[in-house]
Amino acid sequence: MSLPQNNKVYTVSRLNREIRSILEQGFASLELTGEISNFVAPASGHWYFSLKDEKAQIKAAMWRGNNRYCKYRPENGTQVQVKARVSVYEPRGDYQLIVEHMAPAGEGLLKQRFEALQMQLAAEGLFSSHHKKPLPHAINRIGVVTSATGAAIKDILSVLKRRAPQLEVLIYPTLVQGQEAAAQIAEKIALANRRNEVDVLIVGRGGGSLEDLWSFNEEVVARAIYASELPIISAVGHEIDTTISDYVADMRAATPSAAAELVSPDSSELIAFVKDRKHRLVQAFNRKILSEQQHIARLQQRLGLQHPKSQLMQQMQRVDELQQRLTRAFQYQQHKHHNGVNVLHQRLLQFHPEKRLSMAKSKLEQLEVALKNSMDNHQQKRQNRLALLAARLDSVSPLAVLSRGYSITQINQHVLTTVADAKSGETLTTQLSDGQIHSTITSIKSK
Template sequence: MNQQQNPATNPEIYTVSRLNAEVRLTLELQFRQLWLCGEISNFVAASSGHWYFSLKDAAAQVKVAMFKQANRNAAFMPRNGQQVLIRARISVYEPRGEYQLLVDFIEPAGDGLLRQQYEMLKARLTAEGLLAPERKKPLPAQVRRIGVITSPTGAAVRDILTVLARRAPALEVIIYPALVQGAQAAQDLQAALSHAIRRNEVDVLIIGRGGGSLEDLYCFNDEALARQIAFCPLPIVSAVGHEIDFTIADFVADMRAATPSAAAELVSPDQQHQLTQLMQLQQRLQRGIRQQLGQQAQKFLQQYGKLQLLHPKRALEQQQQRLDELQLRLNRAGQHQVERKQQQLRQHQQALLQQAPRTGEWFQHSKTLSERLQRAMQQQLQQRAQQWQQHSALLHQVSPLATLNRGYSLSFNADNQLVKSVQQLKAGDVLTVRFADGSALTEVKQIQS
């Protein structure tokens, strides 16, 4: 056997279609979901309802598609030049071998960007272990002096002092004044915390303020402040907001209180000491549960993402995008042909007017021919458009999704394999039944042949 016929020495030869398909799967598995902020350009709303545009910044741009199933939930119509925040997954448009973003959420840039920065910082600190429950310091059992970092004129300090006066009037309280809102608030809070650490005169610190908007509370999402809180040698209770407000400071502090009043209750001694211990255990349990839920949710998303990559909807979306592109090309070509024929007709009319003795009759005749030509071209364009619609309808009829829409369903076993025979089942098996609009779990009770 010569070298050209030996499969062990010949390289594997790909087709272009196979290469594009494998690149698409690789990208979609590597980048399941990401957030981007940029400026919209080249926006096109296709007749099918899908949106196509480019997202760019000062140095680069990327093509974006947002199908009508996703954009019908958008709260606004995008426009060129608009700054937006999108959530998307990376894919490849296989017919042209171009990578693109498939968007499932879009909103104008603003508060959304703050939320994105908040989530990115939280994820980074989590990866570094600064939010881990095991690194948090317990509150001291005996508290004689409490430090409070907040605005000396705000409602938070009044609430804290009121609670402490009611529960433990003998406690000493030292106020470390700081701004809690505005551009200089983060630096002011860091300076107050550094001052408290340097003096080392309190048993526990409370840092916080009352509730507010995301922008109002954003000084407590400052990365430098978060790291300073995480490595503070004194136990710190974060008390920012009212019940539902969470900041980065809440996650890195040794304990989080829902309100400044609740923080004062946590650090002050009380006869119901066992209740305080129970609250601490409850918070630890909640953190553990959230961590477990987060891990399980991550596993679920990974499995769900793999399943979505194999969903027939992906192929259908590619075909829908291809149809939109061909329809736009057909419309442009037809319009160009009409304009070219009209130009030729005008040239012939001019030549006839110069040569024919019966100018008026020839001019009327050429005008009649022009109108007939325009009607013929319009009829041809309508026929072509109707053919495309018929082809699209036929494609939809053979789609697996159309079969599900007619009331059929697919059953998968625990290994995510399609069940084709009752011989594959046994009593007690749990199946995933796929419908057109979702899926459900079912258990096999009895098998009948």
């Protein structure tokens, strides 16, 4: 059957190339999670693996230029979240993921979200020191956005009672953990600004895991802090804990107790405050440098994906594949020839003159033993037969008859068997078992 003339006839290469273009444009960037399997890291430095879940899997590749930024080396069976684009490996027509970023699942996902939001807000200027408001010189009333029953408010009240009992404290109670916590925190910050009844706000909670503190890493809280007209001190968790709220707030306190000390008048704390500001400035500067470096790296990666170098990467992947196949084929041929040499060696040993001589010698010894056994048997049979014949001969011997009381009478050496052969006057010789008797016939009497 012939095709209609207006049909478009594709080559396989062209079809794969256009499918690749469509997929890369339609899935330019996506995030997905899965389990790593079939992980391979050839000498080229690229990573090849499969990403799977309970029902399906997809092949993936992570080029050397991207995986060098990965903070850990993936292993088979680990759950990861990746940022990737969909592409096609044209030589085989396999569609695959080109992974640009990889992080462990679980806490790794939260860290990835943290870093992504951190870079986004930093790029928008929410962390800028120019926007941060100084604390008032005279603080008379303090607002606290936290849980009304948590450890944070107890620590804050305890410090303020000890250092500055004259200060008034207004509590804006809110959830500090869970899905609804972020929205409530943002709402309480906005409420305090509308009322404008305090000089400074402390926003925070006690320590916990990354998941426990996550409400203070939400964008809605960050933007509420940024929009606040009241100076805000972020006091989330312990000293080692860092949240997005810490970067956006006008000031960060290591703990809720430290925040209470910052807002309570104490001359000895002024030096520590200056040092903390210096430390935060250095951190912010370093974060800004890191953020710009990462931004440049991302731009370079994007440029690389659109550069002819991406085609080179496809060819390098093909080279890696062919190299692996060549290595397996060489190992197979080597094993095959090695087995052939072993077989020929065994056959050579079987036909070696020394082995054949040894086998002939062994066979000769067996024949000698068999010949000796045969001769011994033959001689024994002859001896047995001789003994039998001697016994039979002895049984018919005249001497044996004589020994039983019989005698033989002869005349002139002729055995006398009838009286008709005898004559009077002839001499008889009687043979007994132990000798002879000679007599003369005087008379003959017949029956």
